[in-house]
Amino acid sequence: MMSFPTAGSSRRRLLPNALWSAALGVLFTTLAPAMARASELDLQLPTLDGGQRQLLFIGLGVCVMGMLFGLMMFNQVKAMPAHKSMLDVSNIIYETCKAYLLKQGQLLVVLEIFIGACIVYYFGFLQHMDAMRVLTILAFSVLGILGSYGVAWFGIRMNTFANSRTAFASLKGKPLQVYEIPLQAGMSIGVLLICVELLMMLAILLFVPAANAGACFLGFAIGESLGASALRIAGGIFTKIADIGSDLMKVVFKIKEDDPRNPGVIADCTGDNAGDSVGPTADGFETYGVTGVALISFIALAVMPDHKATFLVWIFVMRVLMILTSIVSYLGNAAFARSQNIGKDKMDFEAPLTSLVWVCSILSIA
DSSP, X not given: OOOOOOTTOOHHHHHHHHHHHHHHHHHXXXXXXXXXXXXXXXXXXXXOOHHHHHHHHHHHHHHHHHHHHHHHHHHHXXXXXXXXXXXXXXXXXXXXXXXXXXXXXXXXXXXXHHHHHHHIIIIIIXXXXXXXXXXXXXXXXXXXXXXXXXXXXXXXXXXXXXXXXXXXXXXXXXXXXXXXXXXXXXXXXXXXXXXXXXXXXXXXXXXXXXXXXXXXXXXXXXXXXHHHHHHHHXXXXXXXXXXXXXXXXXXXXXOXXXXXXXXXXXXXXXXHHIIIIXXXXXXXXHHHHHHHHHHHHHHHHHSOGGGHHHHHHHHHHHHHHHHHHHHHHHHXXXXXXXXXXXXXXXXXXXXXXXXXHHHHHHHHHO
């Protein structure tokens, strides 16, 4: 943070701060007229050379590999054993979550119709854009919603699988699997989420003409933000209502909140999954995508023309490397944690999670 000179500033600090003030004044005077008119629709993405396009195509391959890794984790958790009664409860929770998501899907359709009408009015009638660009924004807004909605559905299915398997594994009295199964589920959701997002954005960069890329990114950001906000807010409301309903049953019938005789238990568990899985998963998808669009916008609007392509490719190479560092860190840390805790009756659950953060951070910096 800069501290501009005051009456008590020393001569040593005065000159640098004065230079900062002058430089910022010149910068804003020069860029303000252009910045006032610039938006994602004004993005002029640079032309990529053969080597840069090859790097991004490698990134597409890494995304596909990451999606396969997420699906492999999904199948591993799904194949784990669990007691039939646990599977039945898990399935009831999932079916209730599915009913919730289907209802949310209907809400998103209504919201998209409303937002679509706003997009047509603003960009078509007020901004006088041609019909093809308006349709591009609409199409990619639908794609953004489907992305948020799809990863949220995947997350809820993975979590309902992992919950029953973890509960069954805990009956053995060995803590290692109780640590491993939730982490597998989290890695599956997280890696798949990032890979789906990055795959869509790389596809826009590689296959959409540069003149239409801005409209694609803008529509995509609108759609995923709309989907995430609806799923996050509604999920939070749902979990609170379900929790209150279960608590009221506890008061009225004098039974515990998690007692199987409490008719609010399934609703409470569904609410917890909706609030802690659907919302955060869709929100993570939206956050990762919107920050990507912001970075692309900054590079396209603020970087010197000779360096735009280099910066743009560098940003996406860094995002691709996030997938690799995450998977490598997880596999290495999981192998070490297993070697340290296999067969033990007690373990510090926090230790391997903390070491995973350190390993991934150091590897990412390197």
